[in-house]
Amino acid sequence: TEQLPRPDTTRVLTISNQKGGVGKTTTTVNLAVALAMRGARVLVVDLDPQGNASTGLDIDHPNGTPSTYNVIVDKASIADTAQPVTTEGIPDGALLCVPATSDLAGAEVELAAVVVGREFRLKQAIDAFVAAHTGDDRFDYVFIDCPPSLGLLTVNALAAAGEVLIPIQCEYYALEGLGQLLETIELIHGYLNPSLHISTMLLTMFDARTKLAGQVVDEVREHFGDTVMRTIIPRSVKVSEAPSYRQSVMTYDPMSRGATSYLAAAREFAERGPRNH
Ligand code: ADP
């Protein structure tokens, strides 16, 4: 199969948008699988207590499973919490996932009692993981799937990442609320993480039958220029069915429009790089 270009150093991305249901988890899962199928080594960190990314990658995550809760609250390592994703077409060990359990919902309250360094729990764990995987062992991408809020979990994700990937649903209120995310990113950039930047925006759930969807695409491109990927993900029933089979659409229906679009997005994403010039 086609091999995509690999970055020189590990790219750590936070997938964020404080709106729910815009395609954060779907994008995380499908990009991760598409990239891992084509030569990349990828770690997915599920930072949403709902654990949808864990489910989509077929990782069991009942309470008690070593998880991102332990990373954030107990300073557990990625090595001790990550599980291999075993999917046809992905080489052994090329895709790992640190699952989320519903315990994670309590992590923000527990972190609130930590006075120093609570924003950096995830960063410490990811930095140690990246430092432990060099040379042939290097990981290409770390994707952090965020909850739909801007609390301490998302702050941990933004403090740990070099890049933000923002999925934008092609719907009327697409840009509403985005200002708050941009402000938060600006604050994190200023106070906690000077290397943080928005590298990628991906338009999702595009419905070609509506005039409105096209207008949203134009408006987002006008605001954000070539930060927005050329590839647009269409609304597709196959994409929404795949998680109920604990799969990505890449394996559930590889020839579907959803799968070919996410593959095109993965290719464009790998080729254009982190864009931090
Ligand atoms: P978020 O993580 O931002 O809350 P999800 O990725 O879970 O959003 O997506 C929300 C819902 O929309 C899910 O049920 C998902 O299966 C569905 N969905 C996501 N992308 C698409 C798409 N391109 N076409 C159809 N349904 C989609």
Ligand code: MG
């Ligand atoms: Mg989600």
